[in-house]
Amino acid sequence: MYEVFVNESPLILTNKRPEKSNGHLFSLDGDSIMKAINSLAKGKLEKAYMYHPDEEKMLDIFMHKIPLVVAGGGFVTNKKGKVLFIFRNGKWDLPKGKVDKGESIEEAALREVEEETGVNGLKIDKFLRTTYHIFKRNGEFWLKQTHWFAMSTKFEGKLVAEKAEGIKRVKWKGPKKAKKALENSYANIRILFEDWPTS
Numbered sequence: 001m002y003e004v005f006v007n008e009s010p011l012i013l014t015n016k017r018p019e020k021s022n023g024h025l026f027s028l029d030g031d032s033i034m035k036a037i038n039s040l041a042k043g044k045l046e047k048a049y050m051y052h053p054d055e056e057k058m059l060d061i062f063m064h065k066i067p068l069v070v071a072g073g074g075f076v077t078n079k080k081g082k083v084l085f086i087f088r089n090g091k092w093d094l095p096k097g098k099v100d101k102g103e104s105i106e107e108a109a110l111r112e113v114e115e116e117t118g119v120n121g122l123k124i125d126k127f128l129r130t131t132y133h134i135f136k137r138n139g140e141f142w143l144k145q146t147h148w149f150a151m152s153t154k155f156e157g158k159l160v161a162e163k164a165e166g167i168k169r170v171k172w173k174g175p176k177k178a179k180k181a182l183e184n185s186y187a188n189i190r191i192l193f194e195d196w197p198t199s
Helices: 030-041 055-065 105-117 175-182 187-192
Strands: 002-006 009-014 025-027 048-051 068-077 083-088 091-093 096-098 123-137 140-152 167-173
Touching: 002 030, 002 055, 009 030, 009 055, 025 030, 030 048, 030 055, 030 123, 030 140, 055 140, 068 105, 083 105, 083 175, 096 105, 105 123, 105 140, 105 167, 123 187, 167 175
Parallel strands: 002 123, 009 048, 025 048, 068 140
Antiparallel strands: 002 009, 068 083, 068 096, 083 091, 083 167, 123 140
């Protein structure tokens, strides 16, 4: 099963037919995919399901029907166990960005965190998970696949928001402030905090 977020509404790719889909079940073909995405984007549906019997193939099929952007991002903690947040487009987010040509996803994640926040001395501790969301650019829907990594740093310098990327603020947040920030964040970001030990 995969969750692809359209705004904050989930489009669930599944190989099991949901018992209660309330007419929100779509087949995995081009027309149905766009119909489901449009319905979620316009708020006509709160949740939609896409069914395909083969779990291994369904994500590939979905990704071939919609243009894909691959990104890398960091769930960065410092020596005090605080998490690095950025504030952009009126919401708290985590630093991430598109993988450039010839770059590995890990290299992109490290580069983007440093560029967006000014934090250096970053070390990847482990891969966390991959998240998916749909966004619109020039009137066309795109799928963003973000590979998230747990990172750590001993950095204690000044945080610098990358203004060119629309980032207004960069902050380290402990459990209490992180919880508050997540109330004004994205579903994909909240998912990353599900296993955060100090939350």
